[in-house]
Amino acid sequence: MSERVDLWNNGNLVQDIFLGEIKVPVKVLRNDSFQAWYLLQPRENGNKSSKTDDLGSLRLNICYTEDCVLPSEYYTSLRNLLLKSSDVQPISASAAYILSEVCRDKYDAVLPLVRLLLHHQKLVPFVAAVAELDLRDTQEANTIFRGNSLATRCVDEMMKIVGKHYLKVTLKPVIDEICESPKPCEIDPIKLREGDNVEINMENLRYYVDKVFREIVRSSISCPTLMCDVFYSLRHLAAKRFPNDPHVQYSAVSSFVFLRFFAVAVVSPHTFHLRPHHPDAQTSRTLTLISKAIQTLGSWGSLTKSKLSSFKETFMCEFFKTFQEEKFTESVKKFLDDVSSTESKEPSGVSEPVHLKEGEMYKRAQGRTRIGKKNFKKRWFCLTSREFTYHKQQDKEPIFTIPIKNILAVEKLDESSFNKKNMFQVLHGEKPLYIQANNCVEASEWIEALCRVTRCNQKRLSFYHPCAFLNGSWLCCKATAESTEGCARCTADVPADTQIEIDGDRETERIYSLFTVNRSKLQKLEEACGSIAVYQGPRKEPDDYSNFTIEDSVATFHTLQQIIDIVEKLNESHEKYQKKRSSSAKYGSEENPIVGKVS
Template sequence: MNNITETPQIPFKAPTTSRLKYWPKRGARLLRKLDISPGVFKTSVCTGPDVTRQWGCLFSALPAFINGYDNPALKAPEQRQQSALTMAEEDDARIRILQSLRGKICEAKNLGPVSGPNRQRDLCTFCTISLDQEEVFRTKVYDKSVSPFYGEDFYFEIPRPFQCLSFYVYAKSVFQRDLPVGKVSIRKDDLCKYSGKEHWLSLQPVDPNSEVQGKVHLEMRLNEVITENGSVGQHLVVRIIECQELPLISGQNCDPYATVSLVGPARSDQKKTKVKKKTSNPHFEETFFFEVTRSSSYSKKSHFQVEEEDIEKLEIKVDLWNNENLAQDVFLGETRVPVKILRNDHIHKAWYLLQPKGNGSKSKSDDLGSLRLKLTYIEDTVLPSACYTPLCNLLLKSPDVKPISASAAHILGDIYRERYEAVLPMVRLLLHHNRFVPFVSAVAALELDNTQEANTIFRGNSLATRCIDDMMKIVGKNYLAVTLKPVIDEICESNKTCEIDPVKLKEGDNVEVNKENLQGYVQKVFSSITQSSSTCPPLMCDVFRSLRHLACKRFPADPHVQYSAVSSFVFLRFFAVAVLSPHSFQLRSHHPDPEIARTLTLISKTIQTLGSWGSLSKKLSSFKETYMYDFFKSFQEDKCIEKVKKFLDEISSNVSKESSGLEDAVVLKEGEVQKRAQGRKRLGKKNFKKRWLRVTNRELSYHKQKGKEALCTINVKNIKAVEKLDESAFNRKNMFQVVHSEKPLYVQAGNCVEASEWLEVLGQVSRCNEGRLATFHPSNYTGGAWQCCKNQSNNAPGCKPCTTTMLANLQLDIDCDRETERIFSLLSSNDTKLQDMEDACASMAVYQGPQREQEEYSKFTIQEPKETFQTLKQLRNVMEELQRQHNIRNDTTAQYGSLNNPIVGKTS
C-alpha cells in the first residue's frame, strides 16, 4: 500500500499556471499554488516502502525526475553550483607546485674505506646527487685523497614529486668500477632545516635494502564470517591496486611483483602477485584473503596461540621485488600496516610510501667520514595569475614612486640587504615588464647622492649593484658564451702552466715560459672582450649609458668617472668573475682543477686591472704582489688603454649599434642521450644508441660522440612540437619527442631533470615557428596504429593538446607568477622587519628629537616617512589578500594517504 507523504512548504519561484499541465505525473501527484504566500508551493510525493523517505534527498533529486520542465528558476541554482564547481576545479588545475634546488658540494673529510673485498682507502672519488634513486647530478672525479675538495655548485628545477634527496660518494677502483663509500640522505620534509647554510653531515653506509623508492596503493577491510561450526570469525581482505615510481634497474624499467603477508608474533601467512613486465608503475589489481579468528572462537585444535590472535598484534606487510630470472630478486621497498586500524567494518584505502628494510646494521658515522654541503631548497605554490595582479602592480609602479626609497621594490631590497635570492625575483619581474632600467637608474642615483668620492662609486654591495649583477647574469648569459667560452675552453683543455709566483713554482718550472703562456692567454681574453661591443645586449647598454650619465652629473669635474661607472660592472663584476668561475656562468660544466683554477685566477686579476685602466688618471696600478707588478709592465701601452676606453664608449654611448642580421650561433644545451633509431625494422639491431645531442639558437643536431661531425641536423625553424612521450611507448622513462618536417625524433634523457631542461630549451627556441602543431601523439606508431588513440592513419592529427609555451623571450625565460610568489614568500617570512619599518616611519613622522634617538632606524633607508608608510600599508593589504587565497587552497590540499601525500608506514 503506497503512502502519500506531504512535504513541508518550500519557497521558490512559481511557474506560470499555463505550464502546470507539463508537470510529469510520475512521482509527483499534486502541485498547487498556495494562497498563504506568493511564490510558495506545496508538493505531495508518492512513496513506496522501497523509496527513501528523507525529504532532503527527494527535493534535491526533484529536477532529475521533472522531465521536460525547463523553468530557469529551478535550473539556475543547480547550474550555478555546477558552474562554481567547474570553476573551482579549473582553478585548482592551474595551481602549480614548483621546486628547485641550489647548493654546493663543498668537500669530504676522513673518507673511510670503500666496500668490497680489498677495503681500499685513498682512491679517486666523485659525488652524485639523486632524487630518490634517480641520479640527476655528478661531479667530476677528483684525485686520490681521503679529504677531497669538490667545490661544485649545482642548480636545477625538480620536475616531479620526490621523497628523499641523497648525496653519494663513490670511489674509482683500478677496474674503473664505481664503489660506494657512503651516502647522506635527507627527507624532503627535512630540507628546510639545512636551507641556506653549510653543514657537515655524516656519511651512512650504502645498503641495497635501503635503496628504495615508490609508493603502493592498498585497500583493506575486515569481514565478519560465520564458520561451519557457528562461531564468528573474521577474514582480512587485502587488495593491492597499483604501485608508482618504482626505481629503474640498470637504467631500465623493472619486472615488479609484490608479496602480501599477515604477520604476528607466531605466524606469517604470505601470498604473491603476478609479475608485471617492464614497468615502474605496475597495476596489480589482485585481492588476497587471510583468516583472522577472534579469541572467543579458539579451540584446542587451533594452530596459533591465543595471545597471537589479538588484532592489536597483527600487521599487514607488503614487499615489492624485482623479478630476476637467473639471479636473486632485488628488493624494491616495503610497508607495514597494523590491522588494528580496521575497525567498525571500516574500509581503509590509501597510498603508502615504500620504506627500506630496517636491519639495524648501521655503521658508526666516523667510520665513513662526512660531507660538507650547502643547500637551498625552494618550493613555491603558484596560484592562478589573477591572484598576483595587485602585488605585481604595486612592484611594477616602483620606478615612478618619489622618492624611490618609498617604493615597494626598494623596501624589499632594504629588508633583505644580506640575501642574494631576495633581489633576483624582483629583477626578473622588472625585466619582463621593461621596468628595470628606470628602477635601477633611480636606485643608482640615490646611491650616488650618498657617495662622497668619485673613486669609490659602486664599490659596495648595495641594492643597485646587486640588481645590476643579477641583470648581467640573466641578460648577458649568451653574450658571455659567445665572447669567452671559446677561449676558456682552450685554456682548460690545453692546460699550460702559467704560475709566476716564485713561492708557488714547482721544481723544473720555467718562470719565463710560464709568463709567456699567461700573457698569451690574457691577450686572447682581453681581445675577445674589447672586440665584443657589437654583441653586447641592448639592455645592458641602456643600463651602462644611464650609469655613465648619472656619474658625470654627480661628479662633473672628474673626466674619468664616466668610465669607472661602467668598468666597475662590466669588467669587475662580469667578465673578471666569469673568468674566475666559468662553471658558475655555465661556461664549463665543472669546477676547474686546482692548476687551471690558479691560471684563471691570474687571468681574472689581470683583466680586472686592465679594465680599470680606462678610468684611472695614472697608468700603472698598485699591486700587493711584486710578481704581478713586474708582469704588468709588459702591458704598459697606450693602445691597451685606448682599447678599453673605446670598448666602454661603444657599450654606453647613445649611438645605436647596427646589426649584421646574422645572429651568432650560441650553444643552448648539449649532452649525451639515448636516441631511438628511425624506421628500423630488422631484428638484432639496437633500437636505442648513445648520441651527443646539441641544440643552438639555429639548429638541433646529434653526433656519434662529442666533437664529431653531425649525423643529422634539423633547422630549429622546422621544429613543429617538442613534447613528452608516454613511458608505455618504449617502456622507458624520461623520453621526449621532437616533431619536425620528417619523422619524429625520439630521445631518452639521462634523468628527469635533463628531460625537463631539454623540453624547456627546445620549446623556447622553436616557440615562434610557423606551422607549430596544436595536437600531438603522446605514444608511437607501431603495429599499424598509434598506441595512444589506436588511430590507424600514420598522418592522423594528434590526440592530445600540445604544451603552450608562455614565455615571451628566449633570453628572458621568466615566469612572472612564480617570481611574484617568491617575493610574497620572502616578504611573509620577514613580517617582523616590515613591522619595524612601519614603526620607524611612524616614529620619524611625529618625533623630531636628536639624531641619536633615530639610530635604531638607520638599518632602513627612509627619506619620506609618510610615503614609505603608505607603501608599507599597501603591501600589507595585498599580502593579506594573497595569504587568504593561499589559505583557501590549503584547505583542499592533498589528504594524508592520497597519491600526492602518501602515508609513511612502519619499517622492519
C-alpha cells in the same frame, strides 16, 4: 620512506669522488618550510657500513621550501605595486626597495625582484633609480659601484641572466683552449715549481691575457640590448654626479662589465656554464692570474705608474710593466663607448663598415596590398655594420638600402600572412620589408644578426604587428589604419639564446613569501616612520630605526600600509584556496594526499 642524498666532488677531471650520503624522511619535507643540518654518513655496503673514522667531517645544509602559486589574478595588486617602484619618489619609499631593506640577505630579494622586473620590462628604470641613490653616498669617483648595494646586486643578477649567450660567444673558445691545452703561467717566485722558467711562464700568461682581452674588446656587437641600456644609464648618472671627472663615465661601466662580469666568468667558468667542471688546480691558478689582469686592464686609467705601485704582489707589478701601451686604454675606452652608447657604432678599431652576413633570399615588393606569387622576387641581401641592402644579383649595385640606425625592429612574420614559412620583417619607418629565408635556421640567423647590429638604435619599437597589412587591415588585430601601433610586444631585442622563460606569478609569490617571513621587520619599519616628527607617536631612539633607509617617512609609511594590506589579503586567499583544493580534490590525489603510514 626516505630520500637519499649523495654528495660528490666533481673537481677531479678523471672521475667524481664520493664524499658521503644522508637519508631524509619524506614526511619532514611535507612542511611548507623545512631546514635542518645532517651529518654526512659513509656509503652503505649491503648490510655493512664503512667505518665513520675513515671519513672526514663534512656537513650538508639542506633547505627545502614549497611555494603554492595561486592563479595570476590573486597577485595583481602586489605585482602592480612592485612594477611601479621606479616611479615612486623617493625610490627608497617603493615596495621593491622596502623588500631589500627587510630581507636579511639582499640576494633573497634581488633574485625574484630582478626576474619579475625583467619579465615586465621595468628593470632599466628601477636600476637607474637605485643607482642614483647609491651615487649620493659615493664621495670619491674611484670607489664608484664597488660595494654590494641593491643597485650593484641587481646589475650583477641581470648580467647573469641575459649575458649567458654573450659570455658563450665571447669567452668559451679561449677558455676551452686554456683548459684543454694548458701552458704553465705561474709568475709568483714563491709558487714556482722546480724546473719552471719564469720568463717562459710570463710569455704564456701574456699570450692568454692578450687573447682574452682582444676577444672582449671586439665583442661589443654581441652585447645584449638590455645590458647596453643599463650601462648607458649608469654612465650618464656617474657623469652627472662627478661632472669634473672625465673618466668616471667609463669607470662606472667598467666596474660592472670587466670587474663583475668578464673577470668573474674567467676565474669561475663552470659557474657560468662555460665549462662542465671546476678546473684543476694549475688551470684554476692560471685563470685567476688572467682574471686579475683583465680586471686591471678594464679599470679605466689603471695602467698609470701610480696604479702600478699600488699592486700588492710585486710579480704582478713587473708583469704589467709590459702593458704600458696607449693602445690598451684606447681599446677599453672604445669598447666601453660601444656598450654604453645609444647609437650604433663600428666594432673597436674599425673605420670601414664591417661585412657581417650575405645571402640569397626572397623579398616581397614593398607597399603591395594584395597577395600574389609575382610579388616575391629573389634578391641578394647584404648586411654590414652600417647598412642593410638588397641587390638583383651578387656584386651588383644595391637596389634598396636601409641604414642600420633607421631599423626600428626585426621580427618573425606569421606564415598566415602570405601562406609562406620562414618569413621575417624589417621595420624601418617606411613600408615593412617582408623577407622569406630558405629555411628556419637561415631565418633565425638573419634575425639574430640584424638584432645584434641594431641593438643600440634609439627609436627601437616596443610593439609590432606579427602579421601583414593586406586588403585594408592588419591580419593580426584587424585594425584598419596602417599607422596603428603594433598589437604584440617585440621579442627579438636580443638573440634567441639569451631569452629566458620567467614565470611572473611564481616570482611574485616568492616576494609575497619574503614579505610574510619578514612581517616583524615591516612592522618595525612602519613604527620607525611613525616615530619621525610627521606622526604623533612617541619618538623612538635612533638605534630602533637607524638600519633602515627612510628619506620620506610619509611616502614610506603609505607604501608599507599597502604592502601589509596586500600580504594580509594574500594570506586569506592562500588559506581559502588550500581549503577549497583539499576539500574538492579526491583523497589520495596530489592535491589531497593520504596522511599516515601505508601498511
